[in-house]
Amino acid sequence: MTPATIAFITVFFLLLLVSVKPFGLYMANVMEGRPIWPLRVGARFEGLIYKLCGVDPTSQMGWKKYAVALIVFNALGALAVYALQRLQVWLPLNPQQFANVSADSSFNTAVSFITNTNWQGYSGESTMSYLTQMAALAVQNFMSAASGIVVAIALIRGFARHSASTIGNVWADLTRSTLYILLPLSVLLALLLVGQGVVQNFSAYQDVTTIESVTYQNPKVDAAGNPLKDSAGNPITETQTTQKQTLPMGPMASQEAIKELGTNGGGFVNANSAHPYENPTAISNFLEMFAILLIPMSLTYTFGRMAGDTRQGWAVFAAMAILFVPLMVLAVHSEQQGNPLIAKLGVDQTASLTQPGGNMEGKESRFGIGASALFAAITTVTSCGAVNSMHDSFTPLGGLVPLFNMQLGEVVFGGVGTGIYSMLIFAIVGVFIAGLMIGRTPEYLGKKIEAFEIKMSSIAILVMPFIVLTGTAVAVSIASGKAAVANPGAHGFSEILYAFSSAGNNNGSAFAGISANTPFYNIGLGLVMWLGRYWPIVAVLAIAGSLAAKKRVPVTAGTMLTYGPTFVILLIGTVLLVGALTFVPALALGPIVEHLTLWGT
Amino acid sequence: MNTIIRPAITLFLIMTLLTGIVYPFAVTGIAQLLFPAQAAGSLVMAGGQPVGSSVIGQSFSDPKYFWSRPSATSPQPYNAIASSGSNQGPLNPALADAIKTRVEALKAADPANTLPVPVDLVTASASGLDPEISIAAANYQAARVARVRGLPPEEVQALIGSHARGRLFGLLGEPRINVLELNMALDILPAHSAATLRGSRFARSP
Numbered sequence: 001m002t003p004a005t006i007a008f009i010t011v012f013f014l015l016l017l018v019s020v021k022p023f024g025l026y027m028a029n030v031m032e033g034r035p036i037w038p039l040r041v042g043a044r045f046e047g048l049i050y051k052l053c054g055v056d057p058t059s060q061m062g063w064k065k066y067a068v069a070l071i072v073f074n075a076l077g078a079l080a081v082y083a084l085q086r087l088q089v090w091l092p093l094n095p096q097q098f099a100n101v102s103a104d105s106s107f108n109t110a111v112s113f114i115t116n117t118n119w120q121g122y123s124g125e126s127t128m129s130y131l132t133q134m135a136a137l138a139v140q141n142f143m144s145a146a147s148g149i150v151v152a153i154a155l156i157r158g159f160a161r162h163s164a165s166t167i168g169n170v171w172a173d174l175t176r177s178t179l180y181i182l183l184p185l186s187v188l189l190a191l192l193l194v195g196q197g198v199v200q201n202f203s204a205y206q207d208v209t210t211i212e213s214v215t216y217q218n219p220k221v222d223a224a225g226n227p228l229k230d231s232a233g234n235p236i237t238e239t240q241t242t243q244k245q246t247l248p249m250g251p252m253a254s255q256e257a258i259k260e261l262g263t264n265g266g267g268f269v270n271a272n273s274a275h276p277y278e279n280p281t282a283i284s285n286f287l288e289m290f291a292i293l294l295i296p297m298s299l300t301y302t303f304g305r306m307a308g309d310t311r312q313g314w315a316v317f318a319a320m321a322i323l324f325v326p327l328m329v330l331a332v333h334s335e336q337q338g339n340p341l342i343a344k345l346g347v348d349q350t351a352s353l354t355q356p357g358g359n360m361e362g363k364e365s366r367f368g369i370g371a372s373a374l375f376a377a378i379t380t381v382t383s384c385g386a387v388n389s390m391h392d393s394f395t396p397l398g399g400l401v402p403l404f405n406m407q408l409g410e411v412v413f414g415g416v417g418t419g420i421y422s423m424l425i426f427a428i429v430g431v432f433i434a435g436l437m438i439g440r441t442p443e444y445l446g447k448k449i450e451a452f453e454i455k456m457s458s459i460a461i462l463v464m465p466f467i468v469l470t471g472t473a474v475a476v477s478i479a480s481g482k483a484a485v486a487n488p489g490a491h492g493f494s495e496i497l498y499a500f501s502s503a504g505n506n507n508g509s510a511f512a513g514i515s516a517n518t519p520f521y522n523i524g525l526g527l528v529m530w531l532g533r534y535w536p537i538v539a540v541l542a543i544a545g546s547l548a549a550k551k552r553v554p555v556t557a558g559t560m561l562t563y564g565p566t567f568v569i570l571l572i573g574t575v576l577l578v579g580a581l582t583f584v585p586a587l588a589l590g591p592i593v594e595h596l597t598l599w600g601t
Numbered sequence: 602m603n604t605i606i607r608p609a610i611t612l613f614l615i616m617t618l619l620t621g622i623v624y625p626f627a628v629t630g631i632a633q634l635l636f637p638a639q640a641a642g643s644l645v646m647a648g649g650q651p652v653g654s655s656v657i658g659q660s661f662s663d664p665k666y667f668w669s670r671p672s673a674t675s676p677q678p679y680n681a682i683a684s685s686g687s688n689q690g691p692l693n694p695a696l697a698d699a700i701k702t703r704v705e706a707l708k709a710a711d712p713a714n715t716l717p718v719p720v721d722l723v724t725a726s727a728s729g730l731d732p733e734i735s736i737a738a739a740n741y742q743a744a745r746v747a748r749v750r751g752l753p754p755e756e757v758q759a760l761i762g763s764h765a766r767g768r769l770f771g772l773l774g775e776p777r778i779n780v781l782e783l784n785m786a787l788d789i790l791p792a793h794s795a796a797t798l799r800g801s802r803f804a805r806s807p
């Protein structure tokens with residue numbers, strides 16, 4: 001790590017750290033419906049929404065109704081995303097006249113965006129109309145993020161309430177998290193991003209005449225648009241010269257803002273946040289990384305506040321931070337080291353005052369190594385999945401970090417809402433293990449942890465490794481799974497493992513060489529994303545309902561403290577034990593063997 | 602079920618209208634007022650015609666220009682509607698082959714150059730549209746550009762110096778230089794004094 005990188009990362013995290021308390025407090029006030037000024041300003045509009053919906057925001061729901069309502073609401077989103085893609089050619093705001101999207105790709109994208117995964121099998125700038133981007137995809141960027149927040153808040157209420165049969169009103173929770181948290185921040189961030197050069201318009205794509213002409217080989221196609229091949233199976237090409245460059249346009253900044261704030265990660269264009277129109281400067285990059293972490297980090301404080309003891313929130317925050325830092329450092333270090341095979345070709349990979357050095361394949365000049373590897377670590381510990389560099393071209397250990405970050409279950413800060421609720425599930429398992437060791441009934445935040453909670457926690461935690469490893473195993477066993485791989489050897493296996501880890505954890509980033517826009521991957525990954533999202537959500541809401549119904553146990557001398565260093569270590573150990581034991585064998589077949597091959601030869 | 606279905610549908614429609622229509626149009630309206638040039642794509646004009654965007658790279662392969670970074674977009678490099686990296690893994694033989702070819706092309710265009718080849722000049726960017734190269738990559742090419750254009754090397758070096766961007770506050774971004782702006786400045790160089798150049802918009806007559 002260069003001194004400039006260390007300074008940059010330090011300042012970045014200090015700024016986040018000072019934001020956690022005020023913003024976490026704000027979110028707690030919003031979700032508890034306290035009459036702070038934004039809620040007073042928005043009260044009339046908020047009231048109108050409830051009136052139109054025919055709901056009383058003060059009426060409370062039990063966990064089953066809360067869960068059903070949330071899933072129905074998300075299912076409507078899936079239908080809308082699917083329909084808008086299948087009909088876009090006949091709808092307005094499609095200046096490029098993009099055709100309707102295929103059925104399997106539309107299904108995949110619909111599930112991908114309602115589950116906050118935002119895995120993309122398609123190329124945005126050549127597939128999706130502006131209307132589809134806005135009214136289908138961006139809406140789900142908001143709604144999936146709001147859905148994550150409300151589940152987290154419901155679980156926190158489960159701890160905070162006692163002898164209660166309800167966990168909140170899902171309509172009020174969704175409305176408030178959108179109106180007072182996601183929307184204002186998005187407007188602010190979108191405008192800051194436009195100032196940096198992110199485009200925001202509804203114009204058709206802009207043709208420009210470049211300074212120099214480009215001569216290239218263009219693949220010939222037949223009348224049906226299929227590539228022509230010669231007798232040896234190689235594509236037939238013709239030499240062409242052009243001086244035209246077509247620049248993509250569209251409402252990108254508005255989408256970019258919620259893409260980061262909601263830890264969604266679905267890019268307007270194919271190259272995502274590596275594209276200069278989505279992320280044009282070092283400042284826009286800083287803002288985007290800040291936006292990804294702001295809500296997940298601050299929700300730890302919201303949790304502590306609503307549960308009545310902010311030390312509990314800081315303990316969870318500390319466990320997350322301690323897990324994050326070494327993995328992030330490993331990624332930055334590995335990328336700065338570069339590729340020994342490239343060094344052999346007489347290429348200079350040493351960082352200096354005039355060049356970033358390191359492994360620059362798949363990275364942008366304005367970000368260099370530090371801001372690329374940091375982005376990769378941030379986007380995979382949270383369930384964001386936006387990328388500003390191509391993870392597929394990372395060094396083996398640099399690529400292991402994003403992969404392992406996801407496989408930890410997106411609990412290190414994690415997605416908006418999902419991070420804190422998934423981590424609290426690990427906390428429940430942690431106190432259970434500790435309870436077994438000392439022979440006492442486990443308690444967490446004054447609630448007895450009993451058989452039902454442990455059963456539901458096990459379901460919530462174990463579904464992810466099950467679907468990720470099963471999906472990977474199926475894909476490497478069948479021809480249509482293996483055909484998608486772009487790189488030879490162990491790296492090809494890593495591409496498949498990465499795809500299923502990303503889908504199962506609702507992350508959405510990729511080792512992007514994989515050609516996943518095929519019926520097998522569209523449907524397979526679609527199912528994995530769906531199970532990886534809603535199975536844990538139902539289990540978490542069940543725990544919330546069960547905890548809310550319990551009586552509060554008074555603190556005694558024998559109560560295990562859940563805010564000291566011991567608890568933090570216990571929580572880290574639980575996360576690592578589950579993550580490491582489940583995935584290290586698979587990692588050994590991919591990035592680890594690749595690392596040994598790269599440096600051993 | 603009516604206590605779930607009706608609110609779900611109504612709330613979904615309201616939120617679609619609010620976050621899917623009102624929000625992007627409102628942001629567009631404010632952005633057009635505050636930052637019209639950026640919102641429209643930061644276009645670079647020459648003679649009244651758009652010749653590119655200051656944030657999107659272009660392909661340069663003539664020895665008289667500074668070359669951009671390699672681009673993996675298809676079918677042609679710097680295809681701005683098909684942004685993509687190479688996605689080649691570190692052990693992929695195709696990656697080493699591609700880098701070898703690029704190093705050879707640089708050496709063939711400037712056989713006398715003994716400087717080390719900067720890594721960013723022979724590796725494909727993430728987007729395939731990287732508008733910039735490192736200062737080292739510009740320095741590496743300065744002698745070639747000066748020789749082909751018949752310019753004194755100091756003049757080309759001075760141009761690099763005046764277009765170079767450093768780290769903001771010493772923290773943000775890497776030392777780099779915008780290739781399109783640099784090459785456009787080169788094209789008008791013989792008629793002007795290098796000392797007064799700061800992009801074509803500020804060029805003065807001698």
